[in-house]
Amino acid sequence: MKKFNLTVPLESDSQRLDVVLAELLPEYSRSQLSKWIKGGKVLVDGEPRIPRYAVQGEQEIAVCVPEEKQVEDKSEAIALDIVYEDEDILIINKPAGLTVHPGAGQPNNTLLNALLNHSSCFSQLPRAGIVHRLDKLTSGLMVIAKNMTAQTSLVRGLQNRAIKRRYLAVVSNVPITSFSCSKAIGRHPTQRIKMAVLDHGGRDAHTDFTIVKKYRKHSLLEATLSTGRTHQIRVHLSHLGYPIVGDTVYNKRVLLAPNMLPETITLLQQLKRQALHAHYLQLTHPSEGAMVEFKSPLPSELQEVTDCLAEDLKTH
Secondary structure (H helix, E strand, O other): OEEEEEEOOHHHOOOEHHHHHHHHOOOOOHHHHHHHHHOOOEEEOOEEOOOOOEOOOOOEEEEEEOOOOOOOOOOOOOOOOEEEEOOOEEEEEEOOOOEOOOEOOEOOOEHHHHHHHHOHHHHHOHHHHEOOOOOOOOEEEEEEEOOHHHHHHHHHHHHOOOOEEEEEEEEEOOOOOOEEEOOOEEEOOOOOOOEEEOOOOOEOOOEEEEEEEEOOOEEEEEEEEOOOOOOHHHHHHHHHOOOEOOOOOOOOOOOOOOOOOHHHHHHHHHOOOOOEEEEEEEEEOOOOOOEEEEEOOOOHHHHHHHHHHHHHHHHO
């Protein structure tokens, strides 16, 4: 029997039980958590509740479920770009194009399948030790747990915002100075594959943006996450008028500068991914207790974009 004793964060006051539980136990799917709630395996202050129950800050949530085989997906020989590995954690540099979890539209060829092939330890963990995700077309650093103790530690680190994540993004337009965005994010009301800034009903989200380099009509920004909402950086930047280059969901238009170099135009028009890369990761090691950090340079296809934008700036 697996048991979890959780406390509702103050900032989650009045949110749905299934939503809060998904945030507190990100290693489990929303459908699985909802099934447990409906089955009476989730108690709030000792009482069973329904998924849409509005929780209150600091309420106690007890989850008690039977042990079950967590991973039924098959292992696949997919190469991993390993940055660091020990008995507790695995740090990888995920390439753009690799989906993190299997789903209805992607049953295999995912990071999870690659992890199952890499080590047998991942088959014993919820979601093969994955505690956070990157979008399919976003590249960069991810931490994966190799045992349950490490997974619990990493999940708590994410909940407490103790794990620091920074991203590099090539965006359209040029801000005057560094800036922040604290707009709430939720599912787009009419386009279900998209997220959106919402005036009502969204979840709190905060991102800080620092200017790294200004070009003629584009910028290289560093984004620091305080929360981890779906598509958070992409949505905040699009909302503020600085959509990410290559992001076909939130940025349909390819912005070009007057008399831009032909090779730069071609590169921007043919980019097959969003120009977003998780380049920095800092966390407390689950067993050693020491603060560790990892860095990843821009992948070659994004470095080529910034090089061409810099050359275009120099020639004008």
